[in-house]
Amino acid sequence: MVEALGVDEDEVTPEATLVGDLGAESIDFLDIVFRLEKTFNIKVPRGELFPEDILTNSEYVRDGKVTPEGLTQLRQRMPFADLNNFEANPNVKDFANMLTVQDMARYVETKVGVEA
Template sequence: MPTREEVYEKVKDTLIDALSLDDDEVTPEATLVGDLGAESIDFLDIVFRLEKNFDVKIPRGELFPENLASADSGYVADGKVTEEGVAMMREKMPHADIDAFADDPKVENIQDLFTVEMVVKFVESKLG
């Protein structure tokens, strides 16, 4: 079982390849979309590379759930994710920092859940 540091370094390399980044752009706190410029299609590329680099299987929607809290999901009211929605996210994304999100559960904040740290935690859970 690799250490967290080893996992982090490999995740970092994966993101550098997938998003054509410079070495110093990747930090644990960096958000994939806001800070690292990932677009939706990059998520699939990242999943492919993680599977290959870590020799794990990542089922569809497990790392990056699709249509989280979309308008017709029933989990959104006034531009915010409802309490039930937050509970659903806790269940679906145990690797993400939902506590921080729950303080200000605006729909547009969902993408900030996708951080480098979140990917590292997810990979660790897969390896463990």
């Protein structure tokens, strides 16, 4: 995270959000995925870590909010992420600011465990 986002090590805490706290932009997510794959020898399938396909699907989004069905899809796709706060007010525009460093660590742990 430090190299990908150009932040100080002390800023990268488990609860830090990638967008709000660490300033990640969409291009940074590509770099994060690349670095995770290289560092941990894992594959990150498109849409698994950042589920744009769910967040842009009219079946799962209405009036800018993720529907209950969409939340179910997100929970299935992202068991590593803590969606509790997002579920309380599931605005699509707020989704990117939900992911934390801890979520990324949990994701890597699940991938390394599966691919080991």
